[in-house]
Amino acid sequence: MQKDRRSVKVMDIDFVNKTQYQFLVEDIFPGLQRKEKKFIVTANPEIVMKAQEDSAYKKVIQEADYTVPDGIGIILAAKLLKTPLQERIAGFDLTLDLLNYADENGLSCYFLGAKEDVNEKAVKKVQSDYPNIHIAGRHNGYFEFDDRDLVEEIAAAVPDIILVAAGFPKQEKWIAAYKDLFNHGLFMGVGGTFDILAGEVKRAPEIWVKLNLEWFYRLTQQPRTRMKRTLKLFEFMWDIIKDRKR
Numbered sequence: 674m675q676k677d678r679r680s681v682k683v684m685d686i687d688f689v690n691k692t693q694y695q696f697l698v699e700d701i702f703p704g705l706q707r708k709e710k711k712f713i714v715t716a717n718p719e720i721v722m723k724a725q726e727d728s729a730y731k732k733v734i735q736e737a738d739y740t741v742p743d744g745i746g747i748i749l750a751a752k753l754l755k756t757p758l759q760e761r762i763a764g765f766d767l768t769l770d771l772l773n774y775a776d777e778n779g780l781s782c783y784f785l786g787a788k789e790d791v792n793e794k795a796v797k798k799v800q801s802d803y804p805n806i807h808i809a810g811r812h813n814g815y816f817e818f819d820d821r822d823l824v825e826e827i828a829a830a831v832p833d834i835i836l837v838a839a840g841f842p843k844q845e846k847w848i849a850a851y852k853d854l855f856n857h858g859l860f861m862g863v864g865g866t867f868d869i870l871a872g873e874v875k876r877a878p879e880i881w882v883k884l885n886l887e888w889f890y891r892l893t894q895q896p897r898t899r900m901k902r903t904l905k906l907f908e909f910m911w912d913i914i915k916d917r918k919r
C-alpha cells in the first residue's frame with residue numbers, strides 16, 4: 674500500500690507525487706506557519722540504493738514525513754514502473770525556495786554541515802541574499818554523531834528551519850535521531866547544497882538540468898569522486914529494469 678495517491682513507490686520508498694510548487698504551497702509553507710515539526714528527505718538513486726543495503730537507513734527514510742524525488746533516475750524509474758511522478762524536486766531548488774520563504778516571513782534557520790570555511794561562506798551568502806532571515810546559528814558538518822551538546826545548542830536556538838548538509842546517510846540519521854529534542858522545525862538533509870551556496874562547486878547550468886544531464890555534468894566536474902556514484906546510478910536503473918521484467 675502506498676501512503677496516499679499523492680505518492681509513488683520506488684524500491685519501498687514512497688515519493689511525493691506533486692509539483693514542487695504544490696508541495697510547498699500545500700504542505701511545507703502551512704506546516705511552517707503552524708510551527709509543526711517535519712522532516713523532508715531529498716532522495717536520489719544513490720540514497721535509495723543505500724537504503725536497500727542499510728535497513729536502519731531505510732527505516733529512517735520510510736518514517737520521514739516526506740521523501741521527494743531528487744534526481745532524474747527516480748523520475749525514470751517511476752516511469753518504467755508505470756507509476757510516473759509529476760516532477761523532479763531537487764534539494765537545491767527546494768532549499769532556495771525555503772530560504773526565500775524564510776526571508777519573506779522573517780523565519781530563523783540553522784545551518785549544519787560542510788567544511789568550516791564552506792559553512793561560513795554559505796551562511797554569509799545567505800545573510801547577504803536573504804537579509805530578513807534570522808540566522809539561528811551555524812556549525813560545520815564534521816561533528817561526532819553522539820555530540821549531545823551540539824544538538825542541545827541547536828535546539829536552544831529554536832530554529833524554524835534546520836538544513837543539514839553532512840552527506841547521506843549521516844544527515845538523515847542525525848535528523849531522525851535528534852528531532853524529538855526540538856519543539857518544532859522543518860528538517861531537511863541537503864547534501865552538497867552549502868558547497869554550491871558558498872560558490873565552491875558550480876551547479877550544472879540550466880540547459881544540462883533541462884536535458885536531464887545534471888548527473889553527467891557533475892561527473893565531468895569531479896570525475897574521480899563522482900565515478901563510483903555514477904555507477905550506482907546505473908546499478909539502480911538496472912535493478913529497476915530487472916524488477917519490471919519480474
Ligand code: UDP
Nearest residue numbers: 786787788814815838839840864865866868
Ligand atoms: N560532509 C559533512 N560531514 C561529513 C561528511 C560530509 O559535512 O561527515 C559534507 C561535505 O563537506 C559536503 C556534503 O557533506 O559539503 C556532501 O556533499 P555531496 O556532494 O556528497 O552531497 P550530494 O548533494 O551529492 O548528496
